Amino acid sequence: MARGLGGILKVFQRLRSVSHMKTVLNQPSATVSERTSIARSLAALQIPFLSKPRDLSLPNSSWGTDMMRLYEHYNSQCEEETADGKKQAGLWKRIPSYNRLLKFAIGGVYLSKLIQSKARLFTRNTKEPGAAFEYVLFENSQEKTCVGIFQNGHLLEGPPGHVHGGAIATMIDTVTGTHATLLSGPVMTANLNISYRSPIPLGSTVLLESRLDKKEGRKTLLSCKVTSPDGSKVHTETSALFLSISISHLLKGG
């Protein structure tokens, strides 16, 4: 994808922030919430990576028909052709996903050692494709929505033949948490109010849609629905609240 001058400037601005963040992280005095906030920012801002890790949000052989169809539906809208035949960014943007938020980002090598080298992102902790969560997220910044397409493997069982309520909450936290970070920068999950309407069959694919309800001071309020692939059956409805964490004092640190 070609980058304009604005894009390049943005990357430089991001790198400048990252360098500041790294300095703060290297100080033993950095608090947990500072570290958490920096980590989420690095992931959401899509800082250029030092190495080429495996992007787990791309299709693999375990993806079924529903999963592939939904993926292609949104992926085909990530790039569009202008009148003069040039390609440009479309309405939607795919959000890459790795097996650890920080592992491959700048400063990640240091942080991995600092924290716990064996640690794996909860939603990406299984090696066997299709066994647990298979998923991809797309953001539409114009409409302030974010969708998640999740295929639920056999390791996510709660009631026999159905997905565990905690696994459903995990999908919701993933989509709303990512969406809130994209909208508001570094945030912390403050509240998830989840209403379970109908059970999700194990092995099926579901669509999660997060919408911005309100931004008010430090608060970002989102709604998130989990539905069947065609949206006809509602599985859960959620109100989510995220609180922004100021990073201005962190940037002074450099």
Added chain:
Amino acid sequence: MARGLGGILKVFQRLRSVSHMKTVLNQPSATVSERTSIARSLAALQIPFLSKPRDLSLPNSSWGTDMMRLYEHYNSQCEEETADGKKQAGLWKRIPSYNRLLKFAIGGVYLSKLIQSKARLFTRNTKEPGAAFEYVLFENSQEKTCVGIFQNGHLLEGPPGHVHGGAIATMIDTVTGTHATLLSGPVMTANLNISYRSPIPLGSTVLLESRLDKKEGRKTLLSCKVTSPDGSKVHTETSALFLSISISHLLKGG
């Protein structure tokens, strides 16, 4: 543990219900909610098992100091000595836990084939001890409380070095769902309203305490706190609502 006549009668009553449930389950017409409700009942009623599966709620070498201390605190109150030196059931009861709700219960062999043989309970889907959730639940039926002791392994990461919000929701769903079933029989999770107060460090042990707030018609309302082992630090606070599913019509089926 010695059983009185009342205890034996109870087991027979349970077995009679189970035989009815099994008959219903064998009918292809049994609905998802019928199957779900039966599964939860079988698990919560602690039906005698046909074989000897591994009870995963017992200590293993991965359990740390906090986990062991809390386990012993509650486990020591599961049996008490009477004035004449006999042993009797204490205030607390440990709830056994397996890697699938139905796998080892009566009818489970059939059901496993019926549904998905590879399926595993979300909270027990990892073989490596200590890698994901290590936990044990105790119920105090007199005080209508249920506690869960959870040690959070390296595969549960969300923010670097901390437990994923979805993994926290999973622990809460596990404790409140089990507690509601013990209090009210077959139930479905209807709502979880989770307030996240402070992050949980990866690798640490937390204490979950579920209390009955109200039973009203089909509704069972519970509160659940997640705290540090000594209760001094509150990580989350939750209101949970469960809806009873009538099984009277199922029992007619036999």
